[in-house]
Amino acid sequence: MITDFAKKLESVINFIPPIPAVIIELLKALDDENANMNTIGRIIAKDPPMSMNVLKVANSAFYRLANTVSTVDHAVKMLGVKEISMICVSCGAYQALRPPRDAGTFDLKEFWKHSVATGVIARALCQELSIGDRQTIYFGGLLHDVGKVVLDRFAHEVYKIVIQITHEECVPMIEAEKKIIGESHDMIGGLIMEKWKFPFTLADIARFHHNVSASSDEARPSVAVCALADELARIQFFGFGGNKGGVILEDTEAFRILAGIAPEISSIDMFKFVQDLETLGEEIAEMEKILVG
Numbered sequence: 001m002i003t004d005f006a007k008k009l010e011s012v013i014n015f016i017p018p019i020p021a022v023i024i025e026l027l028k029a030l031d032d033e034n035a036n037m038n039t040i041g042r043i044i045a046k047d048p049p050m051s052m053n054v055l056k057v058a059n060s061a062f063y064r065l066a067n068t069v070s071t072v073d074h075a076v077k078m079l080g081v082k083e084i085s086m087i088c089v090s091c092g093a094y095q096a097l098r099p100p101r102d103a104g105t106f107d108l109k110e111f112w113k114h115s116v117a118t119g120v121i122a123r124a125l126c127q128e129l130s131i132g133d134r135q136t137i138y139f140g141g142l143l144h145d146v147g148k149v150v151l152d153r154f155a156h157e158v159y160k161i162v163i164q165i166t167h168e169e170c171v172p173m174i175e176a177e178k179k180i181i182g183e184s185h186d187m188i189g190g191l192i193m194e195k196w197k198f199p200f201t202l203a204d205i206a207r208f209h210h211n212v213s214a215s216s217d218e219a220r221p222s223v224a225v226c227a228l229a230d231e232l233a234r235i236q237f238f239g240f241g242g243n244k245g246g247v248i249l250e251d252t253e254a255f256r257i258l259a260g261i262a263p264e265i266s267s268i269d270m271f272k273f274v275q276d277l278e279t280l281g282e283e284i285a286e287m288e289k290i291l292v293g
């Protein structure tokens with residue numbers, strides 16, 4: 001059964017649902033220098049559930065806007081074209097992969113917690129170290145493990161064994177995935193993003209967050225920030241990242257790469273840094289409602 005699944009991997013990739021048309025339009029608009037706030041607002045307004053998501057995120061803890069945002073145009077004006085587009089891209093990706101109501105899934109709540117924590121920690125590191133683009137890094141963190149959702153959706157019974165081995169044998173998830181399935185979530189995540197024609201930095205974050213040095217030169221600093229945030233989220237018990245013990249941050253590939261770019265990282269108390277992130281808890285709760293709801 002397991003070998004069969006490995007053989008079927010290509011068909012799994014082919015079976016991945018298309019990304020909603022509105023996301024394709026948004027990604028094109030993001031690349032278009034002539035696209036402005038009105039263009040983006042018009043594209044989003046065509047999709048009512050997406051408009052709702054934009055308003056929920058715009059009114060969430062992180063932005064702390066003085067007044068309630070009640071229209072998409074207002075949200076675009078307050079948060080900017082790129083931020084709004086990335087919100088839509090992330091929500092659209094997870095919605096395209098949403099399981100049917102009665103389908104068995106892994107613990108999605110833990111998964112969101114881990115993903116949002118990784119995004120929030122990555123964004124804070126990006127600001128602290130002045131590395132990469134804030135929005136790309138936040139949404140890259142939010143989407144870095146998207147391959148796990150795909151593997152679970154298409155082979156829930158097999159993926160249950162992967163998760164069991166991860167916990168019982170205390171091995172990293174990608175090792176258990178390779179052992180049982182023959183492929184791992186990072187590779188699958190990269191393939192999905194390529195299939196959906198997402199910005200290449202997002203695709204590199206998904207594909208290389210467990211093998212940072214293999215990423216492209218251009219994306220490597222952003223990949224390293226997300227990879228370190230991933231470790232921090234796991235160590236701080238923001239669920240569903242595989243085994244938690246035994247990681248020495250300074251020995252990770254991500255940390256070494258970042259220390260080469262921003263040596264001041266060595267003087268930061270990373271655990272205190274994460275504990276001091278004021279909006280982390282609220283953001284996790286709010287994004288979970290948006291992504292699940």
Ligand SMILES: [Fe+2]
Nearest residue numbers: 144145186209
């Ligand atoms: Fe991962």
Ligand SMILES: [Fe+2]
Nearest residue numbers: 144145230241
């Ligand atoms: Fe992760």
